[in-house]
Amino acid sequence: MHLLRSLRQLNGLQGVRQAIRQVSSAPTKPAALQYERDPQPLFTDAETQRLLQSMTQLNLDKVYRKRTVPDNSSETKFMSNEQLDNEFQNLVVRAQQILQMPPIVQIKKDVERVIAKDTALKDFANSKFVFTDITFGRRQSERKVIVRDMDGTLAYATLDTTKRMNQLYFPLEGRQSYTPRMFALEELLAKCLAEHKYEFILDRLLVQYEPHEPEFHNISARVFEHLNESKEFDLLRSTRHFGPMAFFYAWHRCIDDLLYDMIRRDYLHNAVELIALSYKLHNIPVEYQATLTELGKLHATPAESALAELRSVFRRHDNKQNIEQEIHTAIGKTEHDFAADEISLKFIEQYIASEHALKKVQLELAVQTLKEVNREKLMLFQGLKKAHGVQAS
Amino acid sequence: MSQTLIRRLFNQACSRNIFILNQSLLSSHEPILPGYIGLRNTSFFNKLPAEDIWRGVTAVSNAGKKRGRGKGSGKKVAKDLNKGQSIGFGKCGRIWPGLNSPLIRGNELINQQKLNENLDRENGILKLRDSMGSFKLMKLNPIDRGWSGSKMPGRSIGPPDPVGDEEFVSFDTRVLENKIVFIMKGNMGRKRRYSVLSVTGNGNGLAGFATAKAPEVRTALRKSKNRAGQKLINISLCENRTIFHDFRTDFGKTKIFCFQKPDGYGLVCHRAIQTICKVIGIKDLYAKIEGSTNIQNIAKAFFIGLMTQRSYQYIANETNSNIVQLQKTRNRFIDVKGMPFPNSTLTQNTQEIDYMHFTLGNQIVLQRKGTVPFYVYSKGHDLHQFKKERFRNQVNVRLHKLVNAYD
Numbered sequence: 105m106h107l108l109r110s111l112r113q114l115n116g117l118q119g120v121r122q123a124i125r126q127v128s129s130a131p132t133k134p135a136a137l138q139y140e141r142d143p144q145p146l147f148t149d150a151e152t153q154r155l156l157q158s159m160t161q162l163n164l165d166k167v168y169r170k171r172t173v174p175d176n177s178s179e180t181k182f183m184s185n186e187q188l189d190n191e192f193q194n195l196v197v198r199a200q201q202i203l204q205m206p207p208i209v210q211i212k213k214d215v216e217r218v219i220a221k222d223t224a225l226k227d228f229a230n231s232k233f234v235f236t237d238i239t240f241g242r243r244q245s246e247r248k249v250i251v252r253d254m255d256g257t258l259a260y261a262t263l264d265t266t267k268r269m270n271q272l273y274f275p276l277e278g279r280q281s282y283t284p285r286m287f288a289l290e291e292l293l294a295k296c297l298a299e300h301k302y303e304f305i306l307d308r309l310l311v312q313y314e315p316h317e318p319e320f321h322n323i324s325a326r327v328f329e330h331l332n333e334s335k336e337f338d339l340l341r342s343t344r345h346f347g348p349m350a351f352f353y354a355w356h357r358c359i360d361d362l363l364y365d366m367i368r369r370d371y372l373h374n375a376v377e378l379i380a381l382s383y384k385l386h387n388i389p390v391e392y393q394a395t396l397t398e399l400g401k402l403h404a405t406p407a408e409s410a411l412a413e414l415r416s417v418f419r420r421h422d423n424k425q426n427i428e429q430e431i432h433t434a435i436g437k438t439e440h441d442f443a444a445d446e447i448s449l450k451f452i453e454q455y456i457a458s459e460h461a462l463k464k465v466q467l468e469l470a471v472q473t474l475k476e477v478n479r480e481k482l483m484l485f486q487g488l489k490k491a492h493g494v495q496a497s
Numbered sequence: 498m499s500q501t502l503i504r505r506l507f508n509q510a511c512s513r514n515i516f517i518l519n520q521s522l523l524s525s526h527e528p529i530l531p532g533y534i535g536l537r538n539t540s541f542f543n544k545l546p547a548e549d550i551w552r553g554v555t556a557v558s559n560a561g562k563k564r565g566r567g568k569g570s571g572k573k574v575a576k577d578l579n580k581g582q583s584i585g586f587g588k589c590g591r592i593w594p595g596l597n598s599p600l601i602r603g604n605e606l607i608n609q610q611k612l613n614e615n616l617d618r619e620n621g622i623l624k625l626r627d628s629m630g631s632f633k634l635m636k637l638n639p640i641d642r643g644w645s646g647s648k649m650p651g652r653s654i655g656p657p658d659p660v661g662d663e664e665f666v667s668f669d670t671r672v673l674e675n676k677i678v679f680i681m682k683g684n685m686g687r688k689r690r691y692s693v694l695s696v697t698g699n700g701n702g703l704a705g706f707a708t709a710k711a712p713e714v715r716t717a718l719r720k721s722k723n724r725a726g727q728k729l730i731n732i733s734l735c736e737n738r739t740i741f742h743d744f745r746t747d748f749g750k751t752k753i754f755c756f757q758k759p760d761g762y763g764l765v766c767h768r769a770i771q772t773i774c775k776v777i778g779i780k781d782l783y784a785k786i787e788g789s790t791n792i793q794n795i796a797k798a799f800f801i802g803l804m805t806q807r808s809y810q811y812i813a814n815e816t817n818s819n820i821v822q823l824q825k826t827r828n829r830f831i832d833v834k835g836m837p838f839p840n841s842t843l844t845q846n847t848q849e850i851d852y853m854h855f856t857l858g859n860q861i862v863l864q865r866k867g868t869v870p871f872y873v874y875s876k877g878h879d880l881h882q883f884k885k886e887r888f889r890n891q892v893n894v895r896l897h898k899l900v901n902a903y904d
Contacts, residue, residue, distance in 0.1 A: 168830040182818035
């Protein structure tokens, strides 16, 4: 019995040693691109936030896609039109909350703040003493953690210790006290990147790390770099990670691949916003406010588009669908869209002609292709209107 | 009956022996001297041929056959173990003059001689026995077997036979009931027939069921299958996997409550309903039967319930409300299932109509609250819970360390 108890204690010690090793490990390969100065004032700027939210888009099928949940039943109800409209508005508000972007802040440094240095308490004990504020209802970032060192120094704890103590007393769902394997082992992270599981990596990164931690910056930068190589930008569209990704590319002057993807998918409004963001971040003296204002009048915000899409169920049931709606459904664009495309293409060509574009030939070809497609669509649009006798406005 | 037959034969043999003895005494006029008197015993073993004796072992009498005894009796065949064996030829070869060889060869008289041993004789006999037909029970795949053993209910009997050039593509027929029914006739007495109820369907919302009777099982199955193919009913499936709403249906003393279930739930219901659902194409359903579980009533009630389902559009028009489904797998996204016609004026309902009340029609099933043990509200249990609270996460931590024990 005594031997078994000793063996159990030894196993416990091994566990402790493993835990210590796991906490300190980090991915060995650092990211090539990092933020030199503080990006937070530019990220939390109102105009930047508006641009990023518009770029993210709000596709309800993507935001509310089917997930594996313990209870997969459904609830059927009767509703009047007013109740249904209220529920639609709540859906859009909830979608906006789901798409809330994680902040991009500077990496926080450890500042040693000594409260007292009592040399009389030197070697009083064989271990440190940690004092944690466990007041109910206080925010995690406001809790004080203080450490009494073995040499008698009383100081505020490091960021790592503070995080571990908060996780110990007030654990967050899904966060581990050690580094998860997919972040600790390089081959696992590389495998996730190779399989294009970008949203999964970024979601877990948000749960595990705070935005001001170096691991958060490092791994998210690696994900964005891999995305720029694989060009699978559509995987992050309508998620909360598209805005930080676009900000990352604009900050490091490599928006050309994302811009090419937007032009190819006919998201010209987003392309203009991306170029405007790049101009804004680097203080380039190009006037983009007028263009954005004009496009803002012609385009609806993502929330308004989503709400209109939901409300179309009322109009879809109406048998008196007019001819303009049918033409719009057939072409996929309206007159406002064509006018907006003209303005957007002018702005994009101006950007391609400048010295800021890095891949001029590709972007030029994409713009030419889109122009031809738009010209054909416009001719078809005008032909249909003339055939159906709609007044040309 | 066998014992009676044996006893009668034995008594008969004994009587015959006594008669012979008496006759010999009477016929002679000399005084009786002790001597040897030859007797020949007799019983049914030396009176009946081998075929008759073996039939008693492998067959069933006509009376028993009429009662349905002796399942598989026609398939058993007796093995003749005497094949390949003759008197005079054995394992050790030997010449027996007069038995397996002539007495005189030319002018010489043949004597007994010993020849070489016949080593392959035993193997030859065994091979000959194995080459006879052997009765072997067919191994039934568990997937193909029915509800119980090798009985027909629940088993598949293939699609209905083609009618002209039209074939029943992707159809499957399953037997629901197979029973023997007797009718009394003045001139024939009890006449037996097999009654089969089967259901056929294409797994895509087209199905039919029928009952047929015939003197033989095979004929009844075929008639039932083909008649079911002529009674097809078109049934709408919700999302190609379930019913549109909860409903209650009945036929006779059988009452069935059916509930719509989410994707992946499966078929939790009576086995007859499960078989019908597989044939129709329903994959997620919960059904509860109250009252009699007569198979024919179950089939009729279930089909009536499926036919009288109401679509979302119909319910929306009837109640003048929008039908909305909140899906938990999509973070409580709202899916509009039905809307009333636009000319009707939607008014705010003064009383909230419950969807379950509308579909089940005032026959709501009571969801009984689970009973708790007697000690839950006691002071001792409160104290126990208070003491146990500090250990509430230890199981999870231990499991977590087991799962994450890696280097």
